[in-house]
Amino acid sequence: MTTIDQRPATATGGCAVRAQVHVPLKTPFGDWLGADVFSFTGLSDQEEHVAIGLGDHRNNPEPLVRVHSECLTGDVLGSARCDCGPQLNEALQEIEKAGGYLLYLRQEGRGIGLYNKIDTYVLQDEGLDTYEANERLDLAADSRDYQVAADMLAALGVSRVRLLTNNPEKVRQLRACGVEVTERLSTGVHLTPYNRHYLETKARVTQHAIELTRDAG
Numbered sequence: 001m002t003t004i005d006q007r008p009a010t011a012t013g014g015c016a017v018r019a020q021v022h023v024p025l026k027t028p029f030g031d032w033l034g035a036d037v038f039s040f041t042g043l044s045d046q047e048e049h050v051a052i053g054l055g056d057h058r059n060n061p062e063p064l065v066r067v068h069s070e071c072l073t074g075d076v077l078g079s080a081r082c083d084c085g086p087q088l089n090e091a092l093q094e095i096e097k098a099g100g101y102l103l104y105l106r107q108e109g110r111g112i113g114l115y116n117k118i119d120t121y122v123l124q125d126e127g128l129d130t131y132e133a134n135e136r137l138d139l140a141a142d143s144r145d146y147q148v149a150a151d152m153l154a155a156l157g158v159s160r161v162r163l164l165t166n167n168p169e170k171v172r173q174l175r176a177c178g179v180e181v182t183e184r185l186s187t188g189v190h191l192t193p194y195n196r197h198y199l200e201t202k203a204r205v206t207q208h209a210i211e212l213t214r215d216a217g
Ligand SMILES: Nc1nc2c(ncn2[C@@H]2O[C@H](COP(=O)(O)OP(=O)(O)OP(=O)(O)O)[C@@H](O)[C@H]2O)c(=O)[nH]1
Pocket: 067, 068, 069, 070, 071, 072, 082, 083, 084, 087, 107, 108, 109, 110, 111, 112, 117, 120, 121, 124, 130, 134, 164, 165, 166, 167, 170, 187, 202, 208
């Protein structure tokens, strides 16, 4: 059953919790998770970002948090070109166990949007890497700004987090926005027959903490 439970909002820079809705989720592994989905008002970029509270998120002074950037092809369609889908599933499982939040940010294509991302796939298949392909379209290689994630955490009353990410830029930006990141935890390495170059490029260009063994995959 889905329930709606308005709770007192902690406003920060205009950002506040708008509603909290309990949603039963079924994972690809067949488990049922009880998720609290939070929507917000006053988000600085006007996007419909959501926070998904899992496990004992209310009482955890240092919740496990993942700031996940939207990837329709990976998250929904299960595309093997990237690692987004498996990272999302892993995060839901880990956060459920530890108690915390998945912030699902509507930042398709590292901020360039879905249509542009699909266009870059054509360029990637001609030999460009994921960052070069963005730039060939005169778009930023990665335009993501995580201030909005910091605002959402503050609105949830969260100031200290353990962060599940391989991306050092997420840690840097959240800290710069006043979030105390006490620990960065790497996700698993989700190698497919199609994403080795994608993962290698992330490790080389943006220093993602991804350790690829030569013979893996
Ligand atoms: N422009 C572009 N974006 C992509 C491509 N494949 C996936 N993405 C986007 O990349 C974003 C995820 O970024 P990643 O670089 O994979 O990982 P991250 O979020 O920086 O780091 P983690 O927290 O470790 O997952 C999502 O918004 C995806 O939509 C691609 O080929 N081109």
